[in-house]
Amino acid sequence: MRNINYLVVHCTATQPDVKIESIKRYWKENLKWKSPGYHYMIKADGEIVNTLPIDQVSNGVAGWNSQIINISYIGGVDKNNQPKDTRTVEQKASLLKLLKELKSKFPKAKIQGHRDFPNVHKACPSFDAKKEYSGI
Incomplete structure (x- = not known):
C-alpha cells in the first residue's frame, strides 16, 4: 500500500450534470493522461463512484x-464557469462519509483542498475544505 499523507478534495470545474464518462474522455483524449484525475467522484445525487x-x-x-487519495465532487463552477461551491446536500453528505471512512484507514492523512498545495493557482474545490473538514 502507498504511504498516504493527504486526502485531497477537488471539484471537476464543470457543471454539476456532466457525466463521469465525458470527464474520463477529456483526461484521456485532451490531457493524454493514462490514469484518472481522481480516485473517487461524487455525482450530484450523492452517488460515490470509485474511478481508480x-x-x-x-x-x-x-x-x-504518490502520497494522495484524490476525491472530487462533480461541479464547482457557476453558469459563467466562475468558481462556486455547487455541492448538493447529497454530495456534502457523501463527501463527509467518504472522508471519514478514508481517515479511519489513514489516520495521519491531512484533509485539504487542491488549492491548499504550494504553487497551485486555482480555486479548486471552490470552498475551504481544510477548514470544513478540520474536525475529522
Whole structure:
C-alpha cells in the first residue's frame, strides 16, 4: 500500500450534470493522461463512484500524487464557469462519509483542498475544505 499523507478534495470545474464518462474522455483524449484525475467522484445525487483503486496513483495534484487519495465532487463552477461551491446536500453528505471512512484507514492523512498545495493557482474545490473538514 502507498504511504498516504493527504486526502485531497477537488471539484471537476464543470457543471454539476456532466457525466463521469465525458470527464474520463477529456483526461484521456485532451490531457493524454493514462490514469484518472481522481480516485473517487461524487455525482450530484450523492452517488460515490470509485474511478481508480486507491493503491494506484491518480493525476490530482502535480508532484504530490504518490502520497494522495484524490476525491472530487462533480461541479464547482457557476453558469459563467466562475468558481462556486455547487455541492448538493447529497454530495456534502457523501463527501463527509467518504472522508471519514478514508481517515479511519489513514489516520495521519491531512484533509485539504487542491488549492491548499504550494504553487497551485486555482480555486479548486471552490470552498475551504481544510477548514470544513478540520474536525475529522
